[in-house]
Amino acid sequence: MKKSGFLVFLFLILQSCGVDSDVLGYANDETSIMLIFPENDSECTEGIIVSDSQSELVFRWEDEFNNSPYTVHLTNLLSSQTELILSDTTEVAIILDRSVAYSWYVTGKTNSSSEVWNFYNEGPGLESSIPYPASAISPVSGASISQTSTTVNLIWKSEDPDNDIISYDLYFGEAKDPALYGTDLTDTRFNDIPVEANKTYYWKIITKDSIGNESTSEVFNFSVG
Secondary structure, eight states: OEEOSHHHHHHHHHHHHTOOHHHHTTOOOOOSEEEEESOTTEEEOOSEEOSSSEEEEEEEEEETTOOOSEEEEEEETTTTEEEEEEESSSEEEEEEETTEEEEEEEEOTTSOBOOOEEEEEOOSSOSOOOOOOOEEEESOTTEEEOTTOSEEEEEEEOOOTTOOEEEEEEEEESSSSOEEEEEEEOSSEEEEEEOOTTOEEEEEEEEEETTSOEEEOOOEEEEEO
């Protein structure tokens, strides 16, 4: 498993972009389920080869409250198909397509949930992989920023195993399915977007690479005040 450098990248983003501490202080509640493997934003080279096109990988996580049985939510980011895999323990073996990027998270019986992680299952097959869906850096999804704020800076991050991301489309607005706000952006931030007190805003990012692959993030949200 080759871990990407996104943690260093995230640290540099937070240091250089001046993310407000009051924004970061309103992160979502901690989850009891902690993912272990496959690691987030990594290129997975492990597993048992089943065929030229498939391999078997053992997914692992921890849960301090033992919310068994668990459900692994596994999404093939190429086909956008999601598979649900049940497990009575904190690990399960799953057969995956090779040369495909996936996202995954785990839920337990008491509505507990983990974070959503992405990884790329290495192997022969496709010549190019699609980018990982973007994640929100600031405001984090579910945040509440100061009621006196009149503008907001949106900051996100996205990675691609091929390292060929070329641009982003930003969707933003008060609707839960936000409208296109900016297209073909080359930076991972958009500054000085007007906002009003006592309103909730929604946004998402489409990440595009050099050969036309695209990925769509989840819809993030934040409130003002």
